Amino acid sequence: MQAACEVSQNSTLRALSDSALAVGFGQSAAMTQLTRPRWPQGLCTFCNVNSASDGICVACRRDLPALTNCCSRCAEPLSVNTQGGLICAACQANPPPWKNCRAALPYTWPVDVALQRLKYARQLSYAAAFGALMAQITPREFADVDALCAVPLHRWRHLRRGFNQAEELCRIVHRRTGLPLLKTVRRVRNTVPQSGLGRSARQANLRGAFRIVGRCEFSHPLLIDDIMTTGETCRQLAQLLLAHGASDVSVLTVARASARDYAAGTAKV
Numbered sequence: 443m444q445a446a447c448e449v450s451q452n453s454t455l456r457a458l459s460d461s462a463l464a465v466g467f468g469q470s471a472a473m474t475q476l477t478r479p480r481w482p483q484g485l486c487t488f489c490n491v492n493s494a495s496d497g498i499c500v501a502c503r504r505d506l507p508a509l510t511n512c513c514s515r516c517a518e519p520l521s522v523n524t525q526g527g528l529i530c531a532a533c534q535a536n537p538p539p540w541k542n543c544r545a546a547l548p549y550t551w552p553v554d555v556a557l558q559r560l561k562y563a564r565q566l567s568y569a570a571a572f573g574a575l576m577a578q579i580t581p582r583e584f585a586d587v588d589a590l591c592a593v594p595l596h597r598w599r600h601l602r603r604g605f606n607q608a609e610e611l612c613r614i615v616h617r618r619t620g621l622p623l624l625k626t627v628r629r630v631r632n633t634v635p636q637s638g639l640g641r642s643a644r645q646a647n648l649r650g651a652f653r654i655v656g657r658c659e660f661s662h663p664l665l666i667d668d669i670m671t672t673g674e675t676c677r678q679l680a681q682l683l684l685a686h687g688a689s690d691v692s693v694l695t696v697a698r699a700s701a702r703d704y705a706a707g708t709a710k711v
């Protein structure tokens with residue numbers, strides 16, 4: 443099932459990338475070469491042309507979309523100016539259990555294609571580039587966190603995929619910030635993929651999916667993941683950590699997809 447899903451994802455990716463190349467999307471020539479399969483060491487993983495010590499060159503970093511206006515609690519992209527700090531209607535109605543949540547980028551092209559290539563085509567060079575962006579954000583936005591915790595995969599999915607993209611990102615942030623890793627959280631149920639499920643189905647799918655071995659030995663862990671959509675995975679994990687000794691939990695993801703678009707059926711997550 444998973445293999446079939448991944449084949450389908452790769453086909454989708456190829457189609458996405460081909461159409462992106464065909465129309466150019468108004469991006470630089472460097473960005474439109476996202477589809478190049480190889481990543482020689484020291485070159486930008488997006489354009490494979492310019493040199494880049496962090497996996498992404500200055501031109502491609504400049505071309506990446508920015509998440510400028512978003513909810514200050516859940517990072518949901520909003521269509522109004524949020525510089526004064528706005529909380530979205532969903533967070534006001536149902537406040538999330540975490541203290542702080544940020545995403546490095548919005549889940550739009552080419553971030554969506556890059557993350558799918560990371561996850562389904564094993565292009566781990568994207569983890570290095572995105573992890574470096576997350577490491578830059580961490581001390582600025584999460585000065586009081588004392589550990590990093592990657593959102594775990596179930597061991598069977600980990601075996602099938604060969605890696606956990608959240609762990610790959612977390613490792614980069616760990617190396618660059620020196621923050622210790624919280625490694626005692628497990629995914630004990632092999633849940634079906636969250637993509638395509640509605641909010642209540644996502645909640646039911648994740649119920650009891652995570653366990654922690656013993657108490658959480660850190661007071662303020664930072665959850666690390668690739669994408670946040672409805673936030674249900676991080677909500678479940680934050681509640682688990684808070685119930686087992688953490689005082690606060692914060693969340694950092696590479697990308698934020700719009701939960702509102704997802705609920706309306708117009709998001710592609």
Ligand SMILES: [Zn+2]
Binds near residue numbers: 472492498499502
């Ligand atoms: Zn580049």
Ligand SMILES: [Zn+2]
Binds near residue numbers: 514515516532
């Ligand atoms: Zn919100």
